[in-house]
Amino acid sequence: MDRSKILEVIRQYDRNSITIATLGSHSALNILRGAKDEGFKTICLCREKERIIYESFGVADEILGLRDYPDLLKKSMQEELVEKNAILIPHGSFNAYIGNLDELIVPVFGNRMLMAWEVDREKQRKWLLDAGLTLPKTFERPEDIDGLAIVKYPGAKGGMGYFLASNSGEFYEKAKQMVENGLIGAEEIENAHIQEYIVGANVYFSFFYSPMLGRVELIAVDRRYEASVDGLGRIPAEQQLKVDIMPTYTVIGNFPVVLRESLLAQAIKAARSVVDVSKQIAHPGMVGPFCLEAVFDENARMVVFEISARIVAGSNVGIPASPYSYVLFGEPMYMGRRIAREIRIASEKDMLEEVVY
Ligand code: AMP
Numbered sequence: 107m108d109r110s111k112i113l114e115v116i117r118q119y120d121r122n123s124i125t126i127a128t129l130g131s132h133s134a135l136n137i138l139r140g141a142k143d144e145g146f147k148t149i150c151l152c153r154e155k156e157r158i159i160y161e162s163f164g165v166a167d168e169i170l171g172l173r174d175y176p177d178l179l180k181k182s183m184q185e186e187l188v189e190k191n192a193i194l195i196p197h198g199s200f201n202a203y204i205g206n207l208d209e210l211i212v213p214v215f216g217n218r219m220l221m222a223w224e225v226d227r228e229k230q231r232k233w234l235l236d237a238g239l240t241l242p243k244t245f246e247r248p249e250d251i252d253g254l255a256i257v258k259y260p261g262a263k264g265g266m267g268y269f270l271a272s273n274s275g276e277f278y279e280k281a282k283q284m285v286e287n288g289l290i291g292a293e294e295i296e297n298a299h300i301q302e303y304i305v306g307a308n309v310y311f312s313f314f315y316s317p318m319l320g321r322v323e324l325i326a327v328d329r330r331y332e333a334s335v336d337g338l339g340r341i342p343a344e345q346q347l348k349v350d351i352m353p354t355y356t357v358i359g360n361f362p363v364v365l366r367e368s369l370l371a372q373a374i375k376a377a378r379s380v381v382d383v384s385k386q387i388a389h390p391g392m393v394g395p396f397c398l399e400a401v402f403d404e405n406a407r408m409v410v411f412e413i414s415a416r417i418v419a420g421s422n423v424g425i426p427a428s429p430y431s432y433v434l435f436g437e438p439m440y441m442g443r444r445i446a447r448e449i450r451i452a453s454e455k456d457m458l459e460e461v462v463y
């Protein structure tokens with residue numbers, strides 16, 4: 107979708123009556139609570155089976171039912187959202203369940219071109235390398251695997267069906283098992299991304315780039331709670347060997363993390379340089395939330411294995427504030443609220459065009 111068309115839509119909006127809307131899943135509670143804290147009206151677009159969540163928390167002024175997420179793209183739905191001066195806040199479910207936002211005329215907070223860079227592993231890798239970050243090696247083909255590797259798939263799959271392999275034989279054997287267990291489809295194995303497995307401590311940084319204030323902010327830090335890999339330590343080695351458990355990385359939740367302070371320098375430099383490169387690859391560059399997923403190895407060296415160019419669910423650990431957002435703002439601040447704050451500032455300055463795409 108041509109950016110000029112979206113900007114045309116936002117120019118017609120009544121700035122004093124903006125509604126913040128999102129799909130009901132992933133980080134919607136975070137986004138909707140944040141919007142309310144900043145004084146916006148809110149809409150949650152959700153499926154019947156998740157309605158109970160959004161009814162229970164009372165942060166959606168209006169709940170619009172969807173048969174399935176792609177219904178968001180229906181003409182009537184989009185017209186209703188535009189009518190209500192809605193700005194959509196994208197999250198992982200936009201990538202995972204809708205994908206192509208080309209037909210979406212409703213303004214989206216952030217830069218949807220960068221979300222396309224995120225889902226394309228090759229592009230994503232180029233972006234991070236251009237930013238000068240240290241990345242895990244990638245193996246082009248299973249035959250190239252020459253050490254412990256992790257097998258991943260395109261899009262926001264939340265770790266579902268990922269597995270480890272040390273050589274091509276193990277790759278094919280485990281891939282077959284994964285397909286048989288219904289964790290992943292055969293075509294996904296074809297498009298798998300094989301990456302060097304970094305042993306260390308996983309840390310996920312939720313940053314925010316503010317075009318209004320011209321700065322990169324660290325809003326929250328988390329790590330994931332993954333099934334079954336995080337459960338393996340609870341079983342004695344003897345049983346682990348006997349039942350031949352294959353660890354999987356399905357995300358179940360997140361924990362907050364506070365980093366050893368000296369390590370923040372690496373993370374902040376990485377975030378700034380990712381933002382600099384974003385301006386070269388997709389005009390107008392980064393707007394709003396993004397996440398760097400990293401492993402710190404035994405030398406406390408930061409290896410970045412993934413970027414998300416939107417809010418990540420890990421930022422949910424930072425409601426109502428993380429240590430970092432509190433230090434920065436001196437008031438409760440979390441990603442959903444930070445997004446709404448940026449929209450508020452942009453709207454007051456009559457600069458909404460700068461923060462949507
Ligand atoms: P769900 O609505 O729970 O199916 O989540 C929507 C998408 O976001 C799926 O692709 C999930 O894998 C992903 N997702 C949800 N929660 C998290 C999380 N806490 N961390 C990482 N990814 C997540």
Ligand code: AMP
Pocket residue numbers: 242256258263264265268301302303304305308330332355399401411412
């Ligand atoms: P992702 O979908 O890339 O966010 O990865 C999901 C999970 O897989 C992460 O939370 C890690 O536990 C694990 N993981 C992914 N890539 C790597 C890597 N290169 N080295 C170590 N662990 C990884």
